[in-house]
Amino acid sequence: MAAERYEGLADFVKRGRGALAAGPVALIFAEDEVEVESTIRHHAGLGFRAIVLFAPEALALAGEAAELVHRVDWDTRAEGAVTAAVNAVIGAAPGVWLYTCYNAEYLFYPFCETRSVGEMLAFHAEERREAMLAYVVDLYAADLGRFPDAVSRETAMIDRTGYYALARPDPATGHPRERQLDFHGGLRWRFEEHVPRDRRRIDRIALFRAKRGLRMLEGHVFDDEEMNTYACPWHHNLTAAICSFRAAKALKTNAGSTFDIADFKWRGSVPFEWSSRQLLDLGLMEPGQWF
Structure with missing residues (x-):
């Protein structure tokens, strides 16, 4: 078409x-x-x-x-x-x-250099999964003097460390929801004083199969709780990464934060290689049973 x-x-x-x-x-x-x-x-x-x-x-x-x-x-x-x-x-x-x-966001999944997104989702569907968790991995320019909006594909950096997960409580019971976690890290963690609490998570259900009656809620989750899980009950599943300049761009263009941030680089910064292998090696996505 x-x-x-x-x-x-x-x-x-x-x-x-x-x-x-x-x-x-x-x-x-x-x-x-x-x-x-x-x-x-x-x-x-x-x-x-x-x-x-x-x-x-x-x-x-x-x-x-x-x-x-x-x-x-x-x-x-x-x-x-x-x-x-x-x-x-x-x-x-x-x-x-x-x-x-x-x-200014870029999807990566295991072996994406040689396998299409359709092939990947076909395998995921065979495992009886209808959604896939993606981690939003923050990208930022290496030199904010040269790139004041923090966006530079050629000099992009990522955090190699500083990621963690917390239990996601069910508001109705107060108990943790099964196979659901709130993931944190990157710029939203390092500069959390400039980020509203409800926008600090880096997990997003970014790939999903539409079905009648399904509704996406604020925060990139769904009203079908099984679709918000990171894996099925019996083994680990594929996850993906969305490498994103969005947080860096917002922090450096917002008047409330830009003057407080001279540089995004820290001891955990490494150049982004634009490869799925780097993200797999850093544990920022999971191949599950797909090889």
């Missing part, structure tokens, strides 16, 4: 069913113009059957990137805008694998 532009979410749900006919489908939410084209190209290279870009009407996009996406005019910064869009797509595409991310 040729890429097309839609005048809002309702128009896309009405006319864009062809883009959602077969998955996996990537839903990319552009909050600004930073690295939108590289985000599109990266995910196109992973083998998504379709890429849907939700972006403000004024965002400029041309050339190859424009040809690769189905574009939906959408105020991505409005309260609840991402959740509303995802839930509308879920309702329009039952049975289809979906993926969600923002601009």
Whole structure:
């Protein structure tokens, strides 16, 4: 299906069913113009059957990137805008694998250099899994003097250490939920005084199969609790990583934090190699039983 532009979410749900006919489908939410084209190209290279870009009407996009996406005019910064869009797509595409991310974010999964996202999800589905946990691994420029918005793909750094998990309590019982954890680390941990408490988690259910009645909730979790688990009861499953400039960009463009941060580098910083092997070696994603 040729890429097309839609005048809002309702128009896309009405006319864009062809883009959602077969998955996996990537839903990319552009909050600004930073690295939108590289985000599109990266995910196109992973083998998504379709890429849907939700972006403000004024965002400029041309050339190859424009040809690769189905574009939906959408105020991505409005309260609840991402959740509303995802839930509308879920309702329009039952049975289809979906993926969600923002601009300046890049999906990695085990062996992604040689295996397509469709192959990976086919294996995951064979293990009777309908969702996949992804860790948001913060990227940041090595030199904030040269890159004041903290975004530089060529000099990107990541934290090799400083990640941890806490039990996720069930509000109804106060007991930990089975096979669910709240994961923390990266810039949201090191600069937590500048990050609201409800935005400090780095876990996200980023890949999932749509089904009738399913709803995504705030915080990138779902109303089906089994879909929020990191593994099935009998063994470890695949997990993925979303390498993201989003936190760094926010911390350096927000007036409340930018002057308090002279550098993101610390003793745990290492150059990002843009490879799944580095992320596997650092324990930032899990191959499960997939080899």
